[in-house]
Amino acid sequence: QAVVTQEPSLTLSPGETVTLTCGSSTGAVTSGHYPCWFQQKPGQAPTTLIYGTINKESWTPARFSGSLLGGKAALTLSGAQPEDEADYYCLLSYSGTWVFGGGTKLTVL
């Protein structure tokens, strides 16, 4: 089974920009893996930020964007806000089998 890797933790200051990445043990991540990104705050269910590599939900703030970067899926946060402090999970699909990354704990301080 594939392993999906994310940075365990990242810290940044308000207003800064950060890129979270999502790699696959099987090789380069492509749009065929239908990369998705989810945000989860303590005590809450995950919410979808990005699906299908680049598509945003209606509630996704404009400062979040998805892409493919260097063989990985990427989530870029441009101009972090304190409310962006959360856990972020990526999801890759392998011919219908889902594999989640271990999550990135993003701290904004």
Add this chain to the structure above:
Amino acid sequence: QVQLVQSGSELKKPGASVKVSCKASGYTFTSYPTNWVRQAPGQGLEWVGWINTNTGNPTYAQGFAGRFVFSLDTSVSTAYLQIAGLEAEDTAIYYCVTVVPNSGVGWGQGTLVTVSS
């Protein structure tokens, strides 16, 4: 917009069974599969598997075949996750999740299943 509403929290004894429901709205239920995801306390997200809502055919992730069973009632656009022979390690929040291409990825609010004697 994809909306998924799950049943409430459950407290069960070891060895018992539990059935979690997930009622869908905002899309054609039988057109897109329902996935199930588990999150143990303090842990990340883990895919349990999915059910084809058109045929009823289930697919279970490694380690979940056997005690975990997916089912449907298409007349009320509802998917179910049943877990038999509950163990303490099954204590977790269980989410249903549906991907509707070009529309988004919907999550249920989660159902906490606690297994304790």
